[in-house]
Amino acid sequence: xxxxxxxxxxxxxxxxxxxxLAANANVTADAYEEAAADRLAFWEKQAQRLDWAKxxxxxxxxxxxxxxxxxxxxxxxxxxxxxxxxVAAGKGDKVAIHWVGEPxxxxxITYAELLKLVSQAxxxxxxxxxxxxxxxxxxxxxxxxxxxxxxxxxxxxATHSVVxxxxxxxxxxxxxQDASAKVVITADGGYRRGKPSALKPTVDEAVAxxxxxxxxxxxxxxxxxxxxxxxxxxxxxxxxxAAGTHEAQPFDAEHPLFILYxxxxxxxxxxxxxxxxxxxxxxxxxxxxxxxxxxxxDVYWCTADIGWVTGHSYIVYxxxxxGATQIMYEGTPDTPHKGRFWEIVDQYKVTILYTAPTxxxxxxxxxxxxxxKYDLSSLRILGSVGEPINPEAWMWYREHVGHDNxxxxxxxxxxxxxxxxxxPLPGVTATKPGSAMGPLPGISADVVDDQAQSVPNGGGxxxxxxEPWPSMLRTIWGDDQRFIDTYWSRFENMYFAGDGAKxxxxxxxxxxxxxxxVMLVSGHNISTTEVESALVSHPSVAExxxxxxxxxxxxxxxxxxxxxxxTTDISGDAGExxxxxxRNHVAKKLGPIAKPRQIMLVPELPKTRSGKIMRRLLRDVxxxxxxxxVTTLQDSAVMDLxxxxxxxxx
Ligand code: WT7
Numbered sequence: 001x002x003x004x005x006x007x008x009x010x011x012x013x014x015x016x017x018x019x020x021l022a023a024n025a026n027v028t029a030d031a032y033e034e035a036a037a038d039r040l041a042f043w044e045k046q047a048q049r050l051d052w053a054k055x056x057x058x059x060x061x062x063x064x065x066x067x068x069x070x071x072x073x074x075x076x077x078x079x080x081x082x083x084x085x086x087v088a089a090g091k092g093d094k095v096a097i098h099w100v101g102e103p104x105x106x107x108x109i110t111y112a113e114l115l116k117l118v119s120q121a122x123x124x125x126x127x128x129x130x131x132x133x134x135x136x137x138x139x140x141x142x143x144x145x146x147x148x149x150x151x152x153x154x155x156x157x158a159t160h161s162v163v164x165x166x167x168x169x170x171x172x173x174x175x176x177q178d179a180s181a182k183v184v185i186t187a188d189g190g191y192r193r194g195k196p197s198a199l200k201p202t203v204d205e206a207v208a209x210x211x212x213x214x215x216x217x218x219x220x221x222x223x224x225x226x227x228x229x230x231x232x233x234x235x236x237x238x239x240x241x242a243a244g245t246h247e248a249q250p251f252d253a254e255h256p257l258f259i260l261y262x263x264x265x266x267x268x269x270x271x272x273x274x275x276x277x278x279x280x281x282x283x284x285x286x287x288x289x290x291x292x293x294x295x296x297x298d299v300y301w302c303t304a305d306i307g308w309v310t311g312h313s314y315i316v317y318x319x320x321x322x323g324a325t326q327i328m329y330e331g332t333p334d335t336p337h338k339g340r341f342w343e344i345v346d347q348y349k350v351t352i353l354y355t356a357p358t359x360x361x362x363x364x365x366x367x368x369x370x371x372x373k374y375d376l377s378s379l380r381i382l383g384s385v386g387e388p389i390n391p392e393a394w395m396w397y398r399e400h401v402g403h404d405n406x407x408x409x410x411x412x413x414x415x416x417x418x419x420x421x422x423x424p425l426p427g428v429t430a431t432k433p434g435s436a437m438g439p440l441p442g443i444s445a446d447v448v449d450d451q452a453q454s455v456p457n458g459g460g461x462x463x464x465x466x467e468p469w470p471s472m473l474r475t476i477w478g479d480d481q482r483f484i485d486t487y488w489s490r491f492e493n494m495y496f497a498g499d500g501a502k503x504x505x506x507x508x509x510x511x512x513x514x515x516x517x518v519m520l521v522s523g524h525n526i527s528t529t530e531v532e533s534a535l536v537s538h539p540s541v542a543e544x545x546x547x548x549x550x551x552x553x554x555x556x557x558x559x560x561x562x563x564x565x566x567t568t569d570i571s572g573d574a575g576e577x578x579x580x581x582x583r584n585h586v587a588k589k590l591g592p593i594a595k596p597r598q599i600m601l602v603p604e605l606p607k608t609r610s611g612k613i614m615r616r617l618l619r620d621v622x623x624x625x626x627x628x629x630v631t632t633l634q635d636s637a638v639m640d641l642x643x644x645x646x647x648x649x650x
Contacts, residue, residue, distance in 0.1 A: 011391055011504075014430045015398070018405050021380065025427025027289040027441070035441035042442045043070075043470050046285040047277065050321065051085050052076045053250030056277070060468060066488040066495070067475065068468040070278030075250035078257060078280055079118055079155035082320035084248065086111045095325045098299075098348055099144050102191035102331025109144055111323070114151075117144070117239075119246035121152030124239045128215045130183055132157030132251065135259070137181040137213075139163045139172060139203055141190020142330040145219045145235065146306045147316050149185045150258075155248050159256040161271070164307025165190060165199055166609050166634075171269075173206035175261050178271055179477060180212040185235075187219040188226045194335050196222035207231065253277030259477045260309055262415045270486070271477030272309075272415050278470030280321055282419040286440060287318030290409050290423050291352045291381055299378070301327035302354040303341070308610050309415040310385055313471075314354060318419070333359060338366045342374035342401075353401070354383035358611035360393045363400075365542035367566055371400045379403070381426050384410045387612060388511045390533040394433035412436040412511055414497065416487065418471030421445055422509055434533060435508045443469055447501045447509065452491040460502035460525075462515060465495040500527055517615050519548030519556045524593050526558070528615065531596065534589040535560060538582055540568045545605050545613045546596070549622035557597035559622040560586075561605060561642065570601050598622070604638045606630075618642075 017025075035042035040059040047056070056074030086094070092112030099107040109117070130136060136158045140146040146162075153160040161179045163172050176184065184207060189198040200218065204227055207213045218226070219235040255276045261269040287293055293300065300319055304310035319326050327348055333341050341363075345353065363371065382402045384394070389410050398408055408431060412422035422445050424437040431437060439445040444466040447455050455461045472495070476483040490496035500512035512518070512527035519526045528546040535544035543563040548556035562582065564570055570578060579599045587595035606614040609632065617639060620627050630636060 011432050011434055013391075014432050015407070016430045017407055017427050021292065021407065022427040025425070026292050026294075027425055027427065029428050031289070031425075031441040039442055039444075039467065043281065046442070047071055047074075047281045047470075049284050049288070050076060050081050050277070050280055052277075056253060062468055065468075065493070066484060067480075068278075068472060069254050070275075070468075070470045071253040071281070074253040074277050076253065076277060076280075077155065077248040077250050078276055078317070079122070079151045080248040080250075081280060082151060082154075082317065083111060083115045083118055086323045087115050091323060094323070096320065097144055097147065097326060097328050099328045100330065100344060101143075102194070102329075102335055107144060114148070116244040117148045118151045118155060119244055120239045120242040121148050122155040122246045122248075123242040124217070125152055125156050125158065125183065127238070127242070128183055128217065128233070130156060130158050132249075133256070134158045134183075135161055135179040135181045137161050137163060137172075137176045137179070137184045139165060139167075139184060139186045139199060140219065140306070141165050141187055141197075141199065141221060142305060142328060143187065143190065143219065143221055144328065145185075145187070147320075147328070150306070150312070150316050151320075154257060155246065157249070157251045157255060159258060161259040161261070162307055162312065163261070164305060164609060166307075169202050169205040172202060173209045175269070175271075176206055176210040176213060178261075179259050181210070182212060183215045183217060184213055185217045185219075187221045188224055189222040191222065191331055192335075193332055196224050198222075198224060198226075200226040204229065251276055254474070256474075258312065260312065260415055270479075270482065272473045273475050273477050274418050274471065275474050278472070279418050280317055282469065282471035283313040283318035284321040286420040286423075287314060287322055287324075289425060289440065290411060290420055291354070291383065292426050293319075293322055293324055293352065295323040295325070298324065298351045299327065299348055300324045300352040300354075301329075301344070301348075301350045302383075303329065303333075303359065304354070304356070304385075305610075309418070310354075313419050333362070334366075339370045339373055342371045342376060345376055345379060346374040349378040351378050352381045352383070353379055354385065356386040356611050357384055357389040357393055358387065358607060358613075360384070360389065360397050361536070361543045364393060364396045365563065365566060368400050376401055377403060379406050382406050382408045384408060385413070386610065388513060388529045388533075389434060390529075390536040391434035392533070392537045398433075407431060408433075410434070410436045412499075412509075416473045417465075417469065418473065421465065421469070422511075432504075432508055435504070435510050437508050439509075445509070447503050448491065448494070452494065455503060457503050457505050457507045460500065460512070462490075463497040463499040463501040463509075463511070464491055465497065466493075517547075519546075519558060521548065521556050521558060521593060522554045526594055530590060531558060531560065531586060531594055534586045534594070535562055535582060537589065538585045540564055540578060541582065542566070543605060545615060545618055547615045547619045547622050549597075549619060551597065554597075558594065559618075560596045560599045561602050561618055561621075562599055563603065563605065564601055575601055600642075602642045604635075604641050606638050606642070607634050608632050609634045
């Protein structure tokens with residue numbers, strides 16, 4: 001990119017933290033000063049939230065960058081920290097997980113019960129020949145056994161590699177093989193959209209291609225018939241029969257905890273490696289600080305799948321390290337009806353909700369009347385993660401879910417960062433709709449230009465991290481050089497996140513999407529995120545995705561794919577009229593340079609399974625090419641829908 005990103009969108013609304021929340025907040029403004037005065041002392045203090053079997057000798061060893069070692073010489077057991085110590089502190093009867101199955105079955109699992117389950121699973125893994133350092137692949141639906149399996153691996157020092165339950169044979173087998181997994185933990189299936197959805201056949205095929213696998217441990221969830229091989233053992237015949245006690249051994253602070261593969265838009269997926277002490281320190285601290293968690297009274301719910309990093313850090317490790325009570329939900333938000341999420345919030349009196357912009361926009365599209373049917377007054381903090389949240393989606397979340405006063409924490413981070421990096425603090429920060437605001441205490445994020453110079457307020461460029469952080473990835477599994485090339489070579493001594501960002505006039509940080517998605521129109525860099533947000537701010541628009549298509553005169557031209565809100569009339573001339581109105585609306589909001597060349601009204605957008613818009617496929621459509629790789633697409637029928645909708649929308 002030859003010049004910095006344009007700053008188009010201006011946002012003037014701000015929202016102060018509610019006074020009562022601010023007065024009782026876990027973390028106050030002092031934390032920023034404390035961390036700024038001595039970053040390492042700050043993290044050393046946060047590490048004391050955990051129980052260490054052996055204290056560290058050095059907080060950070062950065063003598064061989066970019067290979068960091070945190071809490072050098074320290075030893076701890078992650079499962080002990082997430083489970084045993086709460087039971088030892090007399091909280092065995094407290095519910096750890098209120099699990100809600102999609103068909104309506106439920107389980108409430110206390111910390112004492114979780115300890116028994118994790119101990120049994122650890123004993124079984126040991127019996128199956130798993131020892132510290134071995135890799136175990138986990139391919140499960142959102143059932144309690146998923147969390148139990150991860151914690152059991154951590155307990156015996158095995159490195160888990162969770163693969164999202166919606167992934168194909170190829171995706172699963174390549175991940176199993178990349179890590180040479182010895183055991184796979186799976187289930188017969190899970191429930192999705194009201195039906196059992198099988199998992200075991202995919203595992204059978206993947207295992208047949210993966211010689212490293214010795215055993216497959218199978219949870220019975222749906223009870224449907226499954227094929228059986230001599231590697232297979234049932235969970236209920238092993239784990240549930242195993243001894244319920246297990247002595248946890250401490251592991252080194254840098255012991256590998258998990259590998260998680262980033263979805264990867266084009267290249268081979270990267271196995272992001274996370275380790276033990278620093279990871280748990282930062283996930284626990286951020287969960288405590290950003291959600292203001294009061295473990296005795298809060299009911300926390302993160303709607304992510306355990307197959308993504310959000311599920312690792314903010315369903316399993318952070319919340320359990322903090323002794324939280326949380327909801328875990330198996331299914332989709334519209335089964336059996338579109339109010340399912342709000343029904344769960346109402347029924348369990350959820351106080352903290354953590355979800356993704358794609359879901360918020362979907363809920364907007366479904367209509368305001370749906371959340372209005374439920375009592376959401378228990379909610380006191382709302383979180384967002386995964387993509388930039390458009391200001392209007394933020395406002396909708398606040399008004400229709402957060403009853404106009406629950407603070408929204410828009411948390412920026414990545415699989416690679418392991419934990420939250422940029423976010424407001426709910427009791428401290430006055431928030432602006434659409435901004436992640438600023439780096440958390442102890443984190444040094446910045447926005448730099450092409451020459452690696454920090455941009456002034458009002459400027460835009462690339463998001464970087466200047467100092468190592470405790471939960472940072474340690475490498476790409478088996479490929480140190482790729483780790484260096486991908487993250488540490490764009491700018492000297494800085495981690496390159498791959499996201500565009502700007503600082504507004506007050507210094508608040510706005511994320512602008514992946515730098516690959518930035519458009520170059522007549523010499524101006526324009527962010528897809530800003531044009532999308534301008535479109536979503538129009539009352540007739542529910543969702544929008546914007547791409548830059550090759551254009552003979554302007555280099556690239558802006559092409560927008562737009563989903564109208566439920567009640568909008570787009571038949572005949574009305575559709576054409578709306579398109580003209582939207583083009584003018586964008587021009588008015590952002591300036592004439594950002595006026596889309598073309599707007600198409602479509603019923604759906606192509607998304608990855610984690611909910612990110614696949615702009616690459618839309619670029620193919622906009623440039624009249626045949627579609628590229630669609631294997632990570634959530635719903636393959638969507639592209640047909642879009643192509644057939646184009647005739648009417650063009
Ligand atoms: C990418 C990382 C972090 C857990 C889920 C995604 C985008 C993430 C935000 C946010 C703007 C965001 C970035 C980032 N992203 N959170 N609050 N605002 N963008 O993890 O799959 O590793 O994706 O998601 O582009 O680089 P991931």
